[in-house]
Amino acid sequence: MPENVSLVVTVLNEAATINSLLTSVAKQSRLPEEVVMVDGGSSDGTVRLVRRFAADHPQLNLKLIEQPGNRSVGRNAGITAASHDWIAITDAGCTLHQHWLAELMAAAARHHAEVVAGYYQGDAHTPFEQAVVPYALVMPDRLDPASFLPATRSMLIDRSIWRRLGKFDERLSDNEDYSFALLVKAAGIKLAVARQAVVSWRPRSDLVSFWWMIFRFAAGDVAAGIVRPKVLLVFGRYLLALAVLVAFGSLAVGWLLMVLVAYAGWSIAKNYRHAPQGWYWLPVLQLAADSAVLVGSTAGLVRGKRF
Numbered sequence: 503m504p505e506n507v508s509l510v511v512t513v514l515n516e517a518a519t520i521n522s523l524l525t526s527v528a529k530q531s532r533l534p535e536e537v538v539m540v541d542g543g544s545s546d547g548t549v550r551l552v553r554r555f556a557a558d559h560p561q562l563n564l565k566l567i568e569q570p571g572n573r574s575v576g577r578n579a580g581i582t583a584a585s586h587d588w589i590a591i592t593d594a595g596c597t598l599h600q601h602w603l604a605e606l607m608a609a610a611a612r613h614h615a616e617v618v619a620g621y622y623q624g625d626a627h628t629p630f631e632q633a634v635v636p637y638a639l640v641m642p643d644r645l646d647p648a649s650f651l652p653a654t655r656s657m658l659i660d661r662s663i664w665r666r667l668g669k670f671d672e673r674l675s676d677n678e679d680y681s682f683a684l685l686v687k688a689a690g691i692k693l694a695v696a697r698q699a700v701v702s703w704r705p706r707s708d709l710v711s712f713w714w715m716i717f718r719f720a721a722g723d724v725a726a727g728i729v730r731p732k733v734l735l736v737f738g739r740y741l742l743a744l745a746v747l748v749a750f751g752s753l754a755v756g757w758l759l760m761v762l763v764a765y766a767g768w769s770i771a772k773n774y775r776h777a778p779q780g781w782y783w784l785p786v787l788q789l790a791a792d793s794a795v796l797v798g799s800t801a802g803l804v805r806g807k808r809f
Contacts, residue, residue, distance in 0.1 A: 507607065507658070508584035509534040512576035513594040514542040517551055519704070524555045526597040528562060532604035536563040538584050540576040543568070572675035577654065581664055589664070591657040596701040597625070605699035606658040613694035616663050617686050620656030620699030621645070627704070629780030634705035634712055636773040637791055647695040651683035656701045663691055676722030684728070709790060716794035717801075724802025736795050 509527065513520060527537060541549050549566065556564035569579040581589050588610075590603055602620065609618045623642075624635030635641075640650065652659075657679075664670075667685045670678050686693060706712040723730060743761070746754045766785035774781050 505588075506535045506586040507588040507590050507603070508581075508586045509537045509590045509592070509603070510540070510577060510580035510584060511537070511592055511594060512540045512542060512573050512580065513544065513548055513552070515544045515546045515548060516594040517544070517546040517548045519595050520548055520551050521555065522597050523592075523594060524552070524559070524562075524564075526599075526602075528559050529600055530598060530603050531601050532607065533561065534590060534603060536565060536585055538565050538567065538580045540567045540569050540580040542572070542576050543570040572672070572678075573654075574670040574672045574674055574678040577678075578669045578672065581661060581669075584661070587661045589659050589661055591654045591659070592701055593655050593703075596622070596655055596703050599700040599702070602656070602699050602701060605696045606656075609694045609696035609699065610658055613692070615692045615694035616660045617652055617691055617693045618658040618699070619650055619652035619683075619693060619695050620658070620701065621695075621697050622653065622655040622701045622703050625702035625704050626780075628707065629777070630709075630783050631705040631707055631780070633773070633777040633780035633783035633787055636776040637712075637787055638705060638715070639703070641776055645695075645697070650695050651680065651687065652693070653683070654679040655703060656699055658696075658699075671726070674722060674726055676718040677726055677728065678722075680723075681726035681728065709786070712787065713790050713794045716791045717798035720795045720798030721802040721805075724799055725805075733795055733799060736792050737799075740792070740796065 511523070516523075527534070539552055541552070549568065552564070552566050556562065556566065565583065567579055567583055569576050571579075577591070588607075590606060592598060606618050606620050609615065621642075622639060624631070624639055626632040626635055663686070667682065667689065670682055674681060706715055720733065723733065743758055747758065750757075765788070769784045769788035770781055773784050777784060
C-alpha cells in the first residue's frame, strides 16, 4: 500500500491559476514526496511562476519538465519522470482540499485498491458558472460508487497499472482520462472511490468557452471510440424533431414550440437544486450543450474514429 507518492500535474498557460493550485499543494496535511509539473509549452509566464514557487517552497521537491504536446503526452512524461510508484494526479485549474492526498492514500490502503477515484466539485463565482457545474461534473447526489470512474482532476494510481494498460493514449488530447478509466474498468482492476478526496474546479465563465468545452468532449469521445448513451439520446431527439418537421411542415411548428418550452422546463427542473442562483441559464446551456455534442460528434466522425 502507498507509502511514498509523486504528484503529477500538466499545465499550459495557467499563469492566472497556478499559484492557487501550488498553494493548495503546499497546504496538504500529507505532502507528496515530490511534485512533477509538466508544462506543455506555456507562453504566459506559467513556467516562471512555477520556478519561483519551487524556489520558495523547497519542501515540495518540485520538478518542472517542459514537454510540448497534449495532456496525454505531458502526463506520460510526468509519470515516467516520477521517482515513486504511486502517482497522484490532478489538473491545472484545480485547487486541492487540505486532506485530498491523505484521503486518496487512505482509500488505497483501506480497500487494497490499485486505482483510487477522488471527487471534484465546482468552484462557481457567478450564477453562470454555477449553472455550468452540473453539465461538466458528476453531482454529489448522482455519485454511484459502483459506476463512478476516476478522472485526472482527482486520482491516485499504481504506476504498474498505468504501464500495464498502455499509458495514456497520446493520440487523444481530450477525454484521455475517460478512455483510460474505461480500460481500468474493463481490466477488472481494483478501484476505490474516495468521496472526501476533493478538488475544486473553476467552471467555464462564458457561453463560448462552455460550448467549446462540450465540443471537445464530444469530439474526444469519437476519437477514443467511446459511445455514450446520452449522446445517442441527443441525436435521437433532434432527428425526431427534424422528421416531424419534414413530415408535417408548418403544421408541426406549433407542436415543436410546445416541445421546446417543455424541454426548457425539464432542463431547469433536473438541475435547479444545483444552480439555484443561475437556474435561468440552464435552458441556454442545455441547447448549447446539445448543439456542441451534435457538431463535435459529427466533426469527430468526419475526421475519423481515431484522429
